[in-house]
Amino acid sequence: MKITYTARKVNLRDNFKERVEKKLAKFKKIFSDDANVFVVVTMEKNRQTVEITIRDNKMVYRAESTQPEMNDALDRVIDILTRQIRKNKTRLEKRIKTGGSLDDLTSELSASEQEEPEDEYQVVRKKQVLIKPISVDEAILEMNMINHDFFMFINAETDEVNVVYKRDDGNYGVLEPAAD
Numbered sequence: 001m002k003i004t005y006t007a008r009k010v011n012l013r014d015n016f017k018e019r020v021e022k023k024l025a026k027f028k029k030i031f032s033d034d035a036n037v038f039v040v041v042t043m044e045k046n047r048q049t050v051e052i053t054i055r056d057n058k059m060v061y062r063a064e065s066t067q068p069e070m071n072d073a074l075d076r077v078i079d080i081l082t083r084q085i086r087k088n089k090t091r092l093e094k095r096i097k098t099g100g101s102l103d104d105l106t107s108e109l110s111a112s113e114q115e116e117p118e119d120e121y122q123v124v125r126k127k128q129v130l131i132k133p134i135s136v137d138e139a140i141l142e143m144n145m146i147n148h149d150f151f152m153f154i155n156a157e158t159d160e161v162n163v164v165y166k167r168d169d170g171n172y173g174v175l176e177p178a179a180d
Helices: 016-028 070-096 134-145
Strands: 001-007 036-044 047-056 058-067 150-155 160-166 172-175
Touching: 001 016, 016 036, 016 070, 047 070, 058 070, 058 134, 070 134, 134 150, 134 160
Parallel strands: 001 036
Antiparallel strands: 036 047, 047 058, 150 160, 160 172
16 A cells, blocks of 8 residues: 655654554555555644545545544544445445446545625635446445545436435435426
């Protein structure tokens, strides 16, 4: 696995990098040697945020945690990634055995909203997303793997752009286009 570190408003010490590599070593048997791991550490006031994204063979796992201590945030992120992998392990094994493929993910769909004066909106981030036809179940799986609340995809049954989203009650919803 190739690990890339990004530090924002903080200097990363070698012992922290060693700790990250030690924690990620348990994932080596799951991911290929070509896997890319992006570790982003941000310090804001008395909070430290650690974000880890693992990309391998069209799979994306992402977790983020903010804690007063950097090592505590790292431990929490590793726990989240472990749960994600465990949760999706059987689905991923089934998908690989049946010859299906997971969607190419080229983005993290996230939008930050800022308050603006009345009737004025400012787009602060724009991303392009590669999408291809997949089933609703596959879209939910991918959404869960990147740990987002929504995911845009082309529905394989209808050939239309749809969005799956996680509802407050823990269930899922699908947004389908409709004319008028």
